Structures are given as structure tokens and as C-alpha cells.
Amino acid sequence: MAEQKPKKPNFIWRSILKDGKGVDKKDVIVGYSLKNLFRLYFRRLSNLVTINLFYIFGNFPALFLFLAISGYFSHLSSEPTSPFFPVIYGIKTAGGKSPVLEALFGAWGGMAETAAPTTVTYILLGIGALFIFTFGLVNVGCTYLIRETVRGEHIFIFDDFFSAIKNNFGKGLLFGIIDCGMLFACGYSIMWYYVNYNAYYILFFCSIFMTAVYLFLRVYMYLMIVTFDIKFTKMLKNAFIFSILNLGRNVLALLACVALCAIAFMGSTLFMPIGIILAILILFSTMTYISVYAGYPKVEKLMIDPYYKNNSSDDDPRENIPERTGKGHIEDDED
Numbered sequence: 001m002a003e004q005k006p007k008k009p010n011f012i013w014r015s016i017l018k019d020g021k022g023v024d025k026k027d028v029i030v031g032y033s034l035k036n037l038f039r040l041y042f043r044r045l046s047n048l049v050t051i052n053l054f055y056i057f058g059n060f061p062a063l064f065l066f067l068a069i070s071g072y073f074s075h076l077s078s079e080p081t082s083p084f085f086p087v088i089y090g091i092k093t094a095g096g097k098s099p100v101l102e103a104l105f106g107a108w109g110g111m112a113e114t115a116a117p118t119t120v121t122y123i124l125l126g127i128g129a130l131f132i133f134t135f136g137l138v139n140v141g142c143t144y145l146i147r148e149t150v151r152g153e154h155i156f157i158f159d160d161f162f163s164a165i166k167n168n169f170g171k172g173l174l175f176g177i178i179d180c181g182m183l184f185a186c187g188y189s190i191m192w193y194y195v196n197y198n199a200y201y202i203l204f205f206c207s208i209f210m211t212a213v214y215l216f217l218r219v220y221m222y223l224m225i226v227t228f229d230i231k232f233t234k235m236l237k238n239a240f241i242f243s244i245l246n247l248g249r250n251v252l253a254l255l256a257c258v259a260l261c262a263i264a265f266m267g268s269t270l271f272m273p274i275g276i277i278l279a280i281l282i283l284f285s286t287m288t289y290i291s292v293y294a295g296y297p298k299v300e301k302l303m304i305d306p307y308y309k310n311n312s313s314d315d316d317p318r319e320n321i322p323e324r325t326g327k328g329h330i331e332d333d334e335d
Contacts, residue, residue, distance in 0.1 A: 058138035065128025136176010215241035253294035
């Protein structure tokens with residue numbers, strides 16, 4: 001009996017299974033220049049779209065929070081704007097008519113529409129409160145993926161995302177809660193001082209400055225969490241130091257992120273679908289990519305390279321940075 005020859009895969013499978021042509025040496029990205037920022041961005045754009053979806057769906061409780069505070073499910077009613085309304089209204093309905101009464105009613109007889117929370121509103125708020133627990137963990141997973149992207153490493157999107165969360169769960173959860181509180185405080189202070197600008201214009205600019213510093217710091221905090229196995233307090237200290245040492249690149253990254261948000265806002269205002277589509281596809285991951293691309297080289301230069309230089313002179317430091325499994329951290333030798 002003749003030996004049966006194995007079937008060759010059809011054309012479609014041959015196209016999928018065949019080896020790629022690889023990357024030419026001239027196309028290898030080395031260094032963290034502005035040119036390489038764009039080259040790497042467009043080369044990994046599909047991965048960044050997936051990471052952006054992690055940001056959106058991973059923080060799904062935020063949708064319920066927005067619905068709760070939107071007032072859509074609240075009960076609308078009218079209430080008087082002045083405590084004198086019952087007296088004036090009673091005199092008027094009793095038949096009293098005079099120019100003085102009309103003037104008083106015009107001043108204190110107004111009604112305002114108010115929104116009272118309903119049971120649905122409280123349920124939505126309860127679900128939305130879970131956002132403070134998901135926020136930090138999603139940022140940890142996405143920061144890890146984007147850090148590896150900036151390094152030019154291959155990533156396994158789903159495995160690396162969940163592995164990074166698993167191995168940094170405690171610190172990611174803790175800083176996520178702190179991060180939510182700080183972002184809310186920064187946003188609220190800027191809005192409050194802006195409304196009262198004439199009286200507190202100096203504090204308004206101070207709040208903008210402090211918010212900018214915190215936005216720098218939070219990028220380095222998430223980088224520290226996924227890269228180093230050091231104490232939380234030391235992470236905060238190092239993140240603050242890098243916020244100052246790398247001020248130039250931090251400011252440029254922040255301005256780029258603000259410009260992206262402005263484009264998305266104008267797109268959603270002038271051309272409704274554009275801003276929404278931009279946010280869903282690339283906005284959040286692009287801002288993180290720009291921030292990590294600006295910050296990671298300084299971390300690598302001042303913390304990672306010296307570590308491997310002191311501990312293993314024969315190895316290439318770039319090849320020994322904490323690996324894709326999310327398990328490898330650079331441990332702290334100091335207390």
C-alpha cells in the first residue's frame with residue numbers, strides 16, 4: 001500500500017502560516033527621538049487601538065457614574081428660590097394687587113427646576129463607585145503594555161495585560177484609589193478657582209501648576225509600579241524627582257496630550273462622530289504612549305542601566321529589563 005502523502009495547506013492557510021520577511025536592519029528603531037516616536041507609533045497602531053479598548057471597557061463603571069450624575073434618571077420638580085415666596089404668593093392669590101406687590105413677586109416669587117435623585121440614580125452611583133477600584137488596575141496593565149511598546153518589544157496583548165495586573169495588584173489598586181482622589185481634587189480646584197477668578201486668580205494659576213506636576217508624577221508612578229519592586233513611599237519620592245528632572249519632556253508630553261483632548265472635544269462639538277470615534281479608538285492609549293515615551297528614557301538612564309551595570313557587567317541592560325510576563329521586577333537593595 002502506497003504511503004499517503006500529507007495534504008498541503010490550502011492557499012489561505014499557507015498565507016497565514018508562512019514566515020514573515022522580518023524587519024530590515026535599517027528599519028530597526030533605536031533611541032527615543034521625535035522621529036522614532038512617530039515611526040513606532042504607526043508601526044504599533046493596531047496594538048494601541050486594542051490598549052485603548054482596555055481603557056474603555058476596563059473602566060466600564062465610569063459609564064454608570066456618568067449616567068448617574070447626568071441627571072437623566074433624576075426626578076424633576078419646581079421649588080421657590082426665596083423663603084419669602086409663600087407669603088408673597090399667598091397675598092397675590094388672595095386678591096392683592098399693587099405695583100409694590102408685583103415688584104416683590106418679581107424679585108422673590110421665582111421658581112427653579114431641581115433634580116432629585118431616584119432609586120435608579122443611587123443604584124447607578126453604587127455601580128459607578130467601582131470605578132475607583134478598576135482605574136488603577138487598568139492603568140497598570142496598559143502602562144506595562146505601552147512600556148514594552150516604547151522599548152520596541154513584542155507584546156502578547158491579553159496575557160501581558162492580565163499578568164501585569166495580577167503581579168502588581170496591591171500597589172495598582174492602592175495608587176488607583178489615590179489617583180482618582182487626586183484627579184478629582186485637581187479638577188475641582190481648577191474649576192472652583194476659575195469660577196471665582198477675580199478673587200482667587202493667583203490660586204487659580206497655582207492650582208494649574210500643581211495639577212501639571214501631579215500629572216507628571218502619576219505617569220512615573222505607574223511606570224515604577226510595573227518596573228520596580230520597591231516600597232510604595234520610595235516610588236512616590238522617585239516619581240516626584242523624575243517629574244522635576246525630566247521637566248522639559250514632561251511639559252512637551254502634557255501639551256501634546258492637551259492638544260489631543262482639544263482636537264477630540266472640537267471634533268465631537270463640530271463634527272459629532274469624530275470626537276467619539278477618536279476617543280474610542282486611540283485617544284487614551286495615545287496620551288499614555290506619549291507620556292511613557294517622554295518619561296521612560298530618563299527612568300532607564302538613571303535607574304535601570306546603572307542597576308544592571310552594577311550587577312551584571314556582561315549583559316546588555318536593555319535585554320534584562322523586567323520581562324513580558326510581568327513577574328520580573330528590579331528589586332530594591334536598600335531599605
